[in-house]
Amino acid sequence: MELREVGRTGLKISCVGFGASPLGNVFGTVSEEEANASVRLAFQSGINFFDTSPYYGGTLSEKVLGKALKALGAPRSSYVVATKCGRYKEGFDFSAERVTKSVEESLERLQLDYVDILQCHDIEFGSLDQIVNETIPALVKLKEAGKTRFIGITGLPLGIFSYVLDKVPPGTIDVVLSYCHYSVNDSSLGDLVPYLKAKGVAIINASPLSMGLLTQAGPPQWHPASPQLKSACQAAAAHCKEKGKNISKLALQYSLLNKEISSVLVGMKSVEQVEENVAAARELATSGIDEEALSEVEAILKPVKNESWPSGIQQS
Numbered sequence: 001m002e003l004r005e006v007g008r009t010g011l012k013i014s015c016v017g018f019g020a021s022p023l024g025n026v027f028g029t030v031s032e033e034e035a036n037a038s039v040r041l042a043f044q045s046g047i048n049f050f051d052t053s054p055y056y057g058g059t060l061s062e063k064v065l066g067k068a069l070k071a072l073g074a075p076r077s078s079y080v081v082a083t084k085c086g087r088y089k090e091g092f093d094f095s096a097e098r099v100t101k102s103v104e105e106s107l108e109r110l111q112l113d114y115v116d117i118l119q120c121h122d123i124e125f126g127s128l129d130q131i132v133n134e135t136i137p138a139l140v141k142l143k144e145a146g147k148t149r150f151i152g153i154t155g156l157p158l159g160i161f162s163y164v165l166d167k168v169p170p171g172t173i174d175v176v177l178s179y180c181h182y183s184v185n186d187s188s189l190g191d192l193v194p195y196l197k198a199k200g201v202a203i204i205n206a207s208p209l210s211m212g213l214l215t216q217a218g219p220p221q222w223h224p225a226s227p228q229l230k231s232a233c234q235a236a237a238a239h240c241k242e243k244g245k246n247i248s249k250l251a252l253q254y255s256l257l258n259k260e261i262s263s264v265l266v267g268m269k270s271v272e273q274v275e276e277n278v279a280a281a282r283e284l285a286t287s288g289i290d291e292e293a294l295s296e297v298e299a300i301l302k303p304v305k306n307e308s309w310p311s312g313i314q315q316s
Contacts, residue, residue: 001046001281006262007202009150009174011116013049013080013263015256016281018042019206020050022269023064024057030269032064037271039068043079045278049263051082051177051204053121054106058089066110081112082177082204084121084154086135094126096138103147117175118142119152124160124312132167140172150174152204156181156311158192165199173199175262179206180308182261184214184254184297185233188306193260206265208255215248216241224309236300245293252277253284254294 003012022028023035030038039050050069052061062083069079085102086094093099103118118139123131131153139151152175153164161176176196181189182205189205196203212219213233219225225233240247255264266277 001048001278002285003046003048004259004262005202006150007174008171008200009202011080011150014047015263016047016252016277017049017051017204017263017265018047018274019265019267020052020061020065021056022061022267023052023068024059024061026057026061027267027269030064032067034270035064036068036071038268038274039065040072041271041274042268042278043072043074045274047274047278048079049082049265050079051206051265052110053084053087054102054109055084055087055089055121059105059109062106062109066112070111076112080116081110082117082119082152082175083110083115084119085139086123086126087121092122092125094120094123094130094135096134099135099138100142103142107147114146115148117150117152118148119154119175119177122155122312123153123164124155124157126313128160128163132164136164136168136172152177154179156308158188160312161192162195165196165201171200173201175202175204177204177206177265179265180210181205182255182258182264183208183210184236184251184294185210185229185301185304186306186308188308189261190258193258197260202262203260204263204265205255205258205261208252208264208266209248210251214251216246224311226304226307226309229304229307232301232304236297239296239300240293243293243296245290247297249276249280249283250290250293250297252280253289256281256284257289
């Protein structure tokens with residue numbers, strides 16, 4: 001598994017990251033045995049980056065991941081753990097008091113002394129000025145106290161990243177986690193890469209399958225995409241199936257092609273899913289992407305390219 005640098009942090013993480021939200025039973029029940037086996041296989045296959053949040057499964061994801069990492073018996077320095085703060089089952093709270101308490105709770109659930117990356121979760125649902133003036137300074141204190149090594153922000157609308165990064169002291173934020181903006185149907189994150197590199201900020205890209213749009217089974221009922229976008233992705237998936245190709249594999253490989261992105265986070269909850277993702281990454285490294293299939297899929301998706309959906313509160 002290829003390891004990539006994370007901005008200026010000195011961390012090196014696997015190009016495929018283990019998204020642990022499914023361990024919170026977000027997409028169906030996962031037994032402890034299956035969770036442990038998935039994390040173990042991922043680690044043995046060279047995946048050293050694990051991402052979670054207290055929001056996933058109402059703290060369950062953190063607890064399950066914590067147990068699974070402990071069961072590895074591997075040195076703490078051999079894996080990188082990211083969690084989040086500010087978004088909870090009960091709602092959003094980006095106050096300094098809540099995020100400070102939140103980290104202590106997360107560390108207890110994860111059975112760790114520190115996390116490698118602590119991220120403000122989905123900041124578009126809070127006041128961005130509060131994030132700048134209150135939340136980030138609280139995270140800086142947590143970093144100084146050794147509770148986290150690095151600081152990140154996450155969210156859907158790309159404009160939130162530059163808004164915050166332009167207002168905090170340079171070097172304060174180490175990582176941004178963007179989702180659904182670097183996949184076959186939407187690669188708009190690419191436009192932001194030069195800006196983020198200039199700021200010394202690393203990029204993690206989550207949801208290369210666009211929250212299920214780029215899968216054979218299609219997205220969940222609640223997916224916020226427009227009917228046009230859903231139908232174009234459905235057509236692309238059907239085309240791949242007809243050609244004996246797998247749209248999900250193609251989509252993951254497409255996201256992995258951009259070496260400016262430190263890691264592509266994929267939700268995993270079974271040994272089979274880990275095997276598929278690892279195989280896709282290895283195949284890409286040895287024989288490259290199926291250019292023909294990719295250009296056919298891109299042609300089908302062209303009318304809806306870079307179409308997204310609203311997220312968060314109206315920022316004044």
